[in-house]
Amino acid sequence: MSHWRLYRHELLLYLEHFLQNFIKGCHYSPPPNRTETTWKRFACSLKEQELIYPRTGTEDSASCQYLIDFIPLRPIYFILDDNFYYRSMRYEVYQLARQYTLGFCQLFLDCQADVCLERNSRRKQPLPEETIHAMVQKMEVPNPEKYAWEQNSLVLKTTECSVEDNLQVLDLLSTALENPVKPLEENTEVKEMDRAICAASVLHQADQAVRRAVSQTMKTAKDNNLTPKEMKSLADELNMLKVEFLEDLRHRENEKNNQLNINVTSLFSQQADGIVKKYLSEK
Structure with missing residues (x-):
């Protein structure tokens, strides 16, 4: 648990580092105090999406700088694919969006424990069943009525997938893009x-x-x-x-x-x- 918490925080730091450079119009350099393997995966993901480009031929160098595409031809969405079972974990991402006046939304995939266990059994490296049961107990479903910052949330049943679901997801993303979170007073x-x-x-x-x-x-x-x-x-x-x-x-x-x-x-x-x-x- 502690390992994943540190890993999640590290990725958020890398994302914030990218946002800072993007907003300032700077070249994108590797952040200090990074975990090399994690950083390479993160940078590789940005390159695959054509958001950054190597500035020099020494792409694997620790001092390598990247050029950022400051005028992308499409909206930029950062999809954080994680369980985020505690609301406070998701709130950390919301705080980042608020700090940089970005859109924020949550897609919650509602899945029954028996379906999770059956799908897990088909994985090449299945998780222990007790882990699945623990997730079910700890999972905190978005509650927009109680927490105003969760108002831009969508809950989908994962046993079915329809065209209507796809349209709802697209609408969720459009709403987030058109309504960035305002900074705190x-x-x-x-x-x-x-x-x-x-x-x-x-x-x-x-x-x-x-x-x-x-x-x-x-x-x-x-x-x-x-x-x-x-x-x-x-x-x-x-x-x-x-x-x-x-x-x-x-x-x-x-x-x-x-x-x-x-x-x-x-x-x-x-x-x-x-x-x-x-x-x-x-x-």
Whole structure:
């Protein structure tokens, strides 16, 4: 989970880097602090769409610059193909569109779990079934009535595909292109910044509480004479639980306007105790 979150953020940084150069009318150079493999895939995608062209013959050079097609013959759409199961993940893209006054829309493909599992079984490298079930539980459907920024959204059933669906998608894209997101007014920006600072403080406290819970759980396991190998395996599992727990907490925090109504330490400890009991039961 953590790996994909970092990967998604990196792609958004590359996209913003392209937008900055496009708006300024600059040559397009590789961004600093990039992951070379990811960057090459991103640049290759832009080249395939004929949005950028190598300026020199040293296309594989780290210092290679590209020429940008500043007057494309067609509208430019950036399609971000990802699960984006949490609303806060999609909101990051919306913020980027708002910052640069771009159009924004969401296409949500509604698919039942049994259909997903059947399609997944036909893949060359199918995902574990528990991953599919986890996605179903975490998926947050666009809710324009509650979140105004999601108003330009379309939900389609994926068991069928009709000409009408295609027309709806085209209409969605046209609406986004014709109605770019307006930048925030200054006072709204300040309020958002205050909320972000508050959220960071709450999550920091949660992180500290979870770390203490992990430490206490490891002490309990050691007192029950687990072997060094078992202790290492337990530590790995608890660390993975901690990362996923805090990630879920972060998104839950975003959705509840920074008001946590749960006992973080108690909830995490319950999950950690379940892992420890698995090891103790083998004694």
